[in-house]
Amino acid sequence: xxxDTHCHLYxxxxxxxxxxxxxxxxxxxxxRFYLPAIDSSTAESMLNLxxxxxxxxxxxxxxxxxxxxxxxxEELEFVNAWIRKRPFAAIGEIGLDFYHDITYKEQQYTAFxxxxxxxxxxxxxxxxxxxxxxxxTIDVINEYKGRGLRGIFHCFSGDEEAARKIIAAGxxxxxxxxxxxxxxxxxxxxxxxxxxxxxxETDAPYLSPVPHRGKRNEPAWLAHIISRLALLxxxxxxxxxxxxxxxxxxxxxx
Numbered sequence: 148x149x150x151d152t153h154c155h156l157y158x159x160x161x162x163x164x165x166x167x168x169x170x171x172x173x174x175x176x177x178x179r180f181y182l183p184a185i186d187s188s189t190a191e192s193m194l195n196l197x198x199x200x201x202x203x204x205x206x207x208x209x210x211x212x213x214x215x216x217x218x219x220x221e222e223l224e225f226v227n228a229w230i231r232k233r234p235f236a237a238i239g240e241i242g243l244d245f246y247h248d249i250t251y252k253e254q255q256y257t258a259f260x261x262x263x264x265x266x267x268x269x270x271x272x273x274x275x276x277x278x279x280x281x282x283x284t285i286d287v288i289n290e291y292k293g294r295g296l297r298g299i300f301h302c303f304s305g306d307e308e309a310a311r312k313i314i315a316a317g318x319x320x321x322x323x324x325x326x327x328x329x330x331x332x333x334x335x336x337x338x339x340x341x342x343x344x345x346x347x348e349t350d351a352p353y354l355s356p357v358p359h360r361g362k363r364n365e366p367a368w369l370a371h372i373i374s375r376l377a378l379l380x381x382x383x384x385x386x387x388x389x390x391x392x393x394x395x396x397x398x399x400x401x
Contacts, residue, residue, distance in 0.1 A: 149177040149373070149388050150395040151366040153240070153274065153301050153321055153348035156204070157182060157193040160352040160363055169200065172366035176388065180366060181399065182206045183240040183274055183301070186214035187225045205236040205399065209262055212244040212255045212276060219254050223261055230269055236399050238266040239274025240301055243287070246279040259287055263296065272298035272398050275318070281305045288316045299398060302350055307336050314344050319394055321348045324356035324364060327375050338379050342390045346398065347372055 151172070161168055172178070180200075182193050184207050197206045208229045210222045230238070241262045243255050266273045275298060277284040288296065289312075300313050303320040310320060322345045325331045337345065347369050355364035356371040377384045 148179060148392055149175070149369055150179045150181070150347065150392050151177055151349050151351070151369055152181045152299060152346045152395050152398075153183055153323070154180050154351040154366055155183065155185070155353075156180060156351060156366070157189065157196040158352060161365075165196070168365050168367070169203075172369075175367045175370045177366045177369050178203060179395075180204045181236055181274075181395075183211075183237075184209045184226075185211045185240075186222055190225070190229070205401070207237040207239040207274060208235045209237075209239045209241045209274075210258050211240055212242050212258065213247070215251045215255045215258050219251075219258060223258060226262065227265065230265055230271075235271065236401075237272045237274050237298065238262050238269075239272075239298070240276040241273060242276040243280035243284050244276060244278045245283075256287070259284075260290075263287075263291060266298075267291070267294055267296060270295075274299050274301050274321075276301055281309050285309065285312050285316065288313075288318070292316065297398065299346055299348075301348060302354065304331060304333055305336070306332075307339055310336055310340050310344075314340070319344055319346045319398060321346055322376065322391075323348045323350055323372060324354040324360070324368075326372060326379075327357040328360070329357075334375075334379055337376070342376075342380060342382070342387065343394065345376070345391055346395045347391045 197204045301321040351364040373387045376387045
């Protein structure tokens with residue numbers, strides 16, 4: 148079994164053909180899907196998809212840093228209400244994003260730390276989104292060292308130093324389509340990182356791997372990530388699948 152640890156299959160992009168998308172994934176051995184939350188506007192469709200595919204789709208709950216704005220308190224209360232109500236696979240995706248806009252920079256920090264506190268309270272892993280804020284995100288995570296905080300740095304695209312710091316903090320590196328991009332510079336980094344610290348993800352519908360770059364991404368295309376990692380590590384595709392699946396199970400506990 149292969150696990151896609153990060154895919155937004157509940158978005159409108161998949162509304163017309165989700166059955167076919169799930170079948171193509173199954174044909175490639177991808178049979179478990181973790182659904183990161185964005186904000187209150189997409190929660191209903193995420194939870195409905197989980198209900199439609201029990202035991203295959205697993206919802207997270209959280210507030211994406213790009214959704215942090217003037218209604219922060221309402222959004223955080225929405226997250227908190229849901230995690231009190233029922234179990235979730237993780238708190239995510241949460242973090243810091245200073246790429247497009249830093250208007251709500253301080254509020255992003257507030258949201259990040261508050262959701263980390265809930266993760267610790269409920270014993271849940273966190274799934275981190277970081278863009279143009281790698282050092283700042285690692286600094287926040289290190290504030291909680293020794294308290295059992297764990298999870299995934301989704302769509303890792305940093306350098307080896309960042310990778311080592313993340314691993315030292317008890318986190319895994321989410322590995323997806325960026326690995327296949329010629330100019331991304333990620334392959335030489337992951338070549339030096341043991342497989343035991345990596346998990347697979349698509350971030351579907353985003354970040355499609357080569358040869359599908361520019362098209363809608365989907366879980367079946369994890370096959371391209373696995374092939375690239377196998378080549379990079381000099382091991383079989385079966386070993387890549389087995390180790391990354393074991394890693395994902397360690398994080399999510401099921």
